[in-house]
Amino acid sequence: MEVSSRVLAGDVRVIARLMTDLENKMPAAIKELDNLYPHTGKAHIVGITGAPGVGKSTLVNAIITAMRQKGLTIGVLAVDPTSPFTGGAVLGDRVRMQGHSTDQGVFIRSLATRGGTGGLSRAALGMIHVLDAMGKDIIIVETVGIGQAEIEITKISDTSILVLVPGMGDTVQLMKAGIMEAADIFVINKANQDGAENLKMELEAMTGAKNNPPIVLTEAILNQGTEELTEDILNHKQVLASSGELEKRRRQRARHELITAVESSISNLIETRMEKDLERLTDDLIQGKTSPNVAAGELLALSLTQIK
Amino acid sequence: MNQKKSVRVLIAKPGLDGHDRGAKVIALGLRDEGIEVIYTGLRQTPEKIVQAAEQEDVDAIGLSCLSGGHKYLFPRVVELLREKDMGNVLVIGGGIIPDEDIPYLKERGVSEIMGPGTFVKDIADYIRKNVKRT
Numbered sequence: 216m217e218v219s220s221r222v223l224a225g226d227v228r229v230i231a232r233l234m235t236d237l238e239n240k241m242p243a244a245i246k247e248l249d250n251l252y253p254h255t256g257k258a259h260i261v262g263i264t265g266a267p268g269v270g271k272s273t274l275v276n277a278i279i280t281a282m283r284q285k286g287l288t289i290g291v292l293a294v295d296p297t298s299p300f301t302g303g304a305v306l307g308d309r310v311r312m313q314g315h316s317t318d319q320g321v322f323i324r325s326l327a328t329r330g331g332t333g334g335l336s337r338a339a340l341g342m343i344h345v346l347d348a349m350g351k352d353i354i355i356v357e358t359v360g361i362g363q364a365e366i367e368i369t370k371i372s373d374t375s376i377l378v379l380v381p382g383m384g385d386t387v388q389l390m391k392a393g394i395m396e397a398a399d400i401f402v403i404n405k406a407n408q409d410g411a412e413n414l415k416m417e418l419e420a421m422t423g424a425k426n427n428p429p430i431v432l433t434e435a436i437l438n439q440g441t442e443e444l445t446e447d448i449l450n451h452k453q454v455l456a457s458s459g460e461l462e463k464r465r466r467q468r469a470r471h472e473l474i475t476a477v478e479s480s481i482s483n484l485i486e487t488r489m490e491k492d493l494e495r496l497t498d499d500l501i502q503g504k505t506s507p508n509v510a511a512g513e514l515l516a517l518s519l520t521q522i523k
Numbered sequence: 524m525n526q527k528k529s530v531r532v533l534i535a536k537p538g539l540d541g542h543d544r545g546a547k548v549i550a551l552g553l554r555d556e557g558i559e560v561i562y563t564g565l566r567q568t569p570e571k572i573v574q575a576a577e578q579e580d581v582d583a584i585g586l587s588c589l590s591g592g593h594k595y596l597f598p599r600v601v602e603l604l605r606e607k608d609m610g611n612v613l614v615i616g617g618g619i620i621p622d623e624d625i626p627y628l629k630e631r632g633v634s635e636i637m638g639p640g641t642f643v644k645d646i647a648d649y650i651r652k653n654v655k656r657t
Contacts, residue, residue: 228607231580239528302529303554309575310564316571322578325561329529 219250225349227322233345234324238338240483248341255347256465258290259452262368264358265378270404270435271357272311274378277433277441278448279315282353285449288320290346290354294335297327304328308357322346328359335359335367337479340472343371369397370471373464374451378402379418381410399428400447406432406440484518492517530651531559533581535572537600538592540565545618545639546587552643558650569596573603576612582654583613585646586633593620594627601632611655617641 221229236244263271272293279289293308306325315321324342331337335358346354358368369375377398401418403411415430422428429447433440455461485493496510505513534550536543543565550560561579563572576584584604586597597616604612616628616636625636634653637646 227577228609231578235531235580297559298554301555302557304559305550305554306559306561309579310562313563313567313571313575316563316574323575324578327529327559 218247219348222247222251222345222349223254230322230345230349231324234338234342237341237345238326238329238336240338245341248344251344251348255344258343258347258351258354259374259449260343260347260354260356260372261448262356262358262372262375263378264368264376265402266380266383267359269378269380270433271378272308273435274402274404274433274441274444275308275355275357276312276314277435277438278355278445279312279321280438281442281445282449283315283318283320285445287352288350289322290343290349290351291321291323292339292342292346292354292356293323293325294339294356294358295325295327296359297329322349322351331367335371337475340371340475366397371468373455373461374399374448376400376402376448378404379414380405381408381414399451400444401428401430402440402444403430403432404435407434407437481515481518484521485514488521489514489518529557529559530583530654531561531579531581532583532585532650533561533563533572533576533579534585534587535563535567535575535600536565536587537567537569537572537596538588538590540587540589540618542589543587545589546585549585549587549617549643549646553647553650556644556647558647569599569603572600573607573609576604577607577609581612583615583650586614586616587618588616588620589618591619593618594624597628597633598631605632613650613653613655615646615649 218229218233222233233244233247263275265271275291279291282289291312293306295304295306295308297304304327306327309323309325312323315323326336326339328336339356343354343356356368356372375398379401381403403414411432415432418430431440431444431447433444435441455464492514496505496514499505500507500510532553534546536546546562550562553560561575561581563575572584584600586600588596593616597614601614604610604614614633616633617638620636620638628636635649
């Protein structure tokens with residue numbers, strides 16, 4: 216309980232250490248989340264995704280500035296990819312936000328995907344809860360991802376933002392499934408480049424409505440359009456709340472978290488305590504004595520006998 | 524994917540250096556050695572570096588200085604870490620550090636100076652060997 220009360224009091228050191236322990240899947244840390252969970256649900260969670268190099272981090276930096284001017288406190292999770300070859304990572308989002316490093320109202324944490332798919336790391340949701348419990352008004356999650364397969368963020372955030380830049384493909388590209396379908400706000404960054412207005416028109420044609428979802432043109436480095444974007448983000452939460460959509464999304468998030476936790480528990484159990492069965496069934500599989508589904512069913516049934 | 528605990532290192536450029544090619548080479552090299560590197564960019568103050576290190580809960584900080592401010596900047600980072608009860612964070616330095624300044628820096632809490640010519644693998648091994656988790 217000691218750790219939880221320090222987190223609720225906003226103790227940065229304890230919070231940072233808890234996040235590390237969550238990333239490293241320490242059982243004690245996961246238990247702390249149980250204590251903290253009742254204190255979550257207040258923060259507005261904003262997910263920002265888009266191709267590498269479109270300017271997500273620079274935009275986040277500008278959004279932080281605008282929100283701090285309104286007296287809001289912010290938590291940021293900046294995700295970058297883990298090298299599939301070495302397991303290492305260069306976490307280079309924070310570099311764009313270092314101006315806020317000494318502001319006590321802003322907590323920025325960089326994380327590597329560590330094998331997580333969907334543009335996020337598996338520990339990310341737990342870390343969002345910690346930022347929520349510590350009292351941050353807004354939590355910004357900046358993910359890896361080109362927005363096609365990596366839509367994990369849309370299952371978790373209240374407001375999903377897709378950042379595009381001009382010149383990255385034609386209308387057919389825009390029609391592909393993925394976050395294009397799920398974004399609440401589109402941002403066309405580097406809007407001083409040729410093609411920005413065209414891209415805006417293409418997006419409007421695709422979504423079928425003018426300004427729904429909002430399409431904001433920005434030039435993040437020059438701080439253009441970022442005030443408008445911040446307003447749209449804050450408005451979006453109001454819209455969600457008044458339409459009942461917020462409840463619906465929160466419910467989806469809770470359900471998603473539950474299923475993910477179950478999956479994680481079972482695979483963890485199998486990998487740590489059922490090595491013999493796993494090896495035996497893998498052998499059977501290779502020798503053609505069973506099929507993946509049947510073998511999985513057997514492992515699942517065995518795992519249930521192991522759960523206390 | 525290997526779920527072993529990862530080592531997290533902050534690479535920082537305190538002071539007014541204008542060149543960070545070396546720091547970036549180190550950052551990439553450490554990544555290739557399996558380390559998670561948080562790069563904080565040019566023109567950082569010791570306060571910003573330590574605040575970032577606290578939020579990121581890093582195991583080590585690598586400081587790079589080319590313009591001669593190391594005798595103030597490096598010990599200042601160590602001092603601020605100790606003030607925040609983060610004295611277990613390993614502090615190493617690189618850049619253009621004259622040999623005769625190394626004992627001065629080590630006396631003030633910098634664990635090692637690894638300048639140009641050091642193999643990145645040796646830096647990674649040193650970090651992994653000397654990291655202390657309380």
